[in-house]
Amino acid sequence: MATVILGGGITGLGAGYFLSKAGESITVIEKRDSIGGMAASFKHKDFTFDVGPHKLYSTIPGIMNVYKELLGDDCVVVKKKNSLRLCGRYFSFPIKPLQFIIRFPKIKAISCSFSYLLTLMNKKTDIINYEDYFLSGFGNAAYKLLFENFCWKVWGDPKKISAELAKRRIPVPNITELVKNMLVKKQKPEFSADTFYYPKKGVGEVCEKLAENILKNGSISYGCQPSKIMVENGKITKIEIKKNIGKELLKNPKNVISTLYLQDVLPLFEPSPPQHILDAAQALKYRSLIIFYIIINKPKVLDDHWIFFPEKDFIFNRVSEQKNFCKDIAPENKTVLTAEISCDAEDYFFSLPQEELASLVMGDLEKAGLISRNDAAESHVIKIEKMYPVYDLSYKKNLQVVLDWLNSISNFYTIGRQGLFAYTNTDHSIDMAQKLAEHIIKNKTRDDWNYTIKYFDSYKIVD
Numbered sequence: 020m021a022t023v024i025l026g027g028g029i030t031g032l033g034a035g036y037f038l039s040k041a042g043e044s045i046t047v048i049e050k051r052d053s054i055g056g057m058a059a060s061f062k063h064k065d066f067t068f069d070v071g072p073h074k075l076y077s078t079i080p081g082i083m084n085v086y087k088e089l090l091g092d093d094c095v096v097v098k099k100k101n102s103l104r105l106c107g108r109y110f111s112f113p114i115k116p117l118q119f120i121i122r123f124p125k126i127k128a129i130s131c132s133f134s135y136l137l138t139l140m141n142k143k144t145d146i147i148n149y150e151d152y153f154l155s156g157f158g159n160a161a162y163k164l165l166f167e168n169f170c171w172k173v174w175g176d177p178k179k180i181s182a183e184l185a186k187r188r189i190p191v192p193n194i195t196e197l198v199k200n201m202l203v204k205k206q207k208p209e210f211s212a213d214t215f216y217y218p219k220k221g222v223g224e225v226c227e228k229l230a231e232n233i234l235k236n237g238s239i240s241y242g243c244q245p246s247k248i249m250v251e252n253g254k255i256t257k258i259e260i261k262k263n264i265g266k267e268l269l270k271n272p273k274n275v276i277s278t279l280y281l282q283d284v285l286p287l288f289e290p291s292p293p294q295h296i297l298d299a300a301q302a303l304k305y306r307s308l309i310i311f312y313i314i315i316n317k318p319k320v321l322d323d324h325w326i327f328f329p330e331k332d333f334i335f336n337r338v339s340e341q342k343n344f345c346k347d348i349a350p351e352n353k354t355v356l357t358a359e360i361s362c363d364a365e366d367y368f369f370s371l372p373q374e375e376l377a378s379l380v381m382g383d384l385e386k387a388g389l390i391s392r393n394d395a396a397e398s399h400v401i402k403i404e405k406m407y408p409v410y411d412l413s414y415k416k417n418l419q420v421v422l423d424w425l426n427s428i429s430n431f432y433t434i435g436r437q438g439l440f441a442y443t444n445t446d447h448s449i450d451m452a453q454k455l456a457e458h459i460i461k462n463k464t465r466d467d468w469n470y471t472i473k474y475f476d477s478y479k480i481v482d
């Protein structure tokens with residue numbers, strides 16, 4: 020029987036791709052009517068929109084080659100340009116020393132230096148949360164300026180977010196490293212991408228290519244989701260699949276690879292996991308994301324690929340111009356700006372109607388000096404309820420409880436951003452998929468797999 024893959028995002032398709040290359044037969048089960056998950060692109064009139072513009076970049080050996088191999092001539096190499104808006108001014112990101120000296124408000128720079136010196140004199144040793152981490156590395160003034168509001172905007176209360184997130188998400192741990200980093204001519208590849216790859220038809224093209232290969236020796240079922248996963252003697256023997264119309268029973272899967280949210284997959288098991296396991300999965304929390312697209316009646320707006328907005332005066336965290344990644348995604352005389360707004364699904368923002376959101380986003384884009392309201396032709400919005408895994412102070416313990424229980428099922432593997440509650444990018448998805456395929460093909464032990472999962476913890480996001 021085939022290996023069953025739950026979820027047709029880049030991780031699930033990646034696993035299917037590497038396994039089918041090794042001759043395994045694959046069945047992918049996807050809930051929606053299209054593949055790609057968060058790394059999908061979709062058509063909107065004459066535009067191709069990504070679910071948030073994606074750069075393809077990796078410091079993991081071999082992954083850039085996988086992208087290249089899949090995309091062939093459709094792979095564009097882009098020289099990256101980012102900025103950061105701070106204290107009413109724009110700075111290149113990573114910040115350049117000369118630009119910083121000339122443009123950064125002097126009073127703020129002096130207050131950051133003094134506050135850092137004070138921190139060095141009273142070094143904090145027990146670093147538990149996000150706030151501890153940056154206060155100890157940057158001092159109070161720089162923490163407040165650069166990191167505190169950004170945390171509130173994207174993840175929530177910095178005192179309730181684990182220092183682990185800070186380490187994974189922001190590669191520079193203190194001011195000394197920041198200054199050293201500013202002074203080097205060429206950034207270290209693990210700090211910042213110099214160039215990145217981008218598919219001519221949008222990021223979704225990677226998933227399309229993975230799927231093409233899977234279909235040579237397997238199938239992808241759309242509009243389907245598992246409704247029961249039956250386990251006998253520590254092994255999955257049947258999966259009930261709910262389709263748009265009717266149900267199907269998949270018997271004796273060789274392996275089952277899930278890329279679904281852990282709280283969605285656990286209740287499907289029969290016999291059911293004990294209540295404390297289900298509770299641990301439910302305790303894993305997410306932040307939501309609103310992705311707001313504004314079509315502009317101009318060929319181009321920004322010089323950058325994206326601009327970060329860490330201050331709370333702007334509702335968005337980041338604004339990108341996807342046409343700067345590749346001009347083919349938009350008509351010649353128009354462009355699109357994408358604004359990302361994080362919040363909780365219960366926040367009033369999340370349920371605001373599109374017109375009200377449009378008014379807020381356009382107001383802030385005007386305030387940022389990027390557009391005039393009259394330039395905007397129309398808007399489009401998508402909302403992702405469970406977007407950012409929230410690394411709160413108990414997430415690690417809860418995650419481990421869930422993974423330990425799942426470990427007892429010999430032919431089940433959970434990987435990917437949702438499957439491992441991991442703050443990851445597409446390169447990590449491809450790497451996880453490749454490592455799992457290799458594990459299965461080489462018939463390695465469960466202990467080997469647990470060791471590999473620990474290695475996934477070392478992934479970092481590079482801007």
Ligand SMILES: Cc1cc2nc3c(=O)[nH]c(=O)nc-3n(C[C@H](O)[C@H](O)[C@H](O)COP(=O)(O)OP(=O)(O)OC[C@H]3O[C@@H](n4cnc5c(N)ncnc54)[C@H](O)[C@@H]3O)c2cc1C
Nearest residue numbers: 026028029030050056057058071073074244435436444445
């Ligand atoms: C705004 C934004 C910007 C990003 N920027 C970048 C970037 O610049 N570079 C980069 O490399 N990465 C970026 N990422 C991250 C990247 O998109 C994700 O890490 C990656 O796509 C996760 O893939 P996945 O397959 O693990 O999860 P998902 O993409 O979530 O895939 C899971 C799949 O499972 C399906 N599914 C869910 N529930 C069920 C069910 N019950 N039954 C069947 N199917 C189900 C979903 O429909 C989906 O297709 C970004 C993400 C976003 C949203």
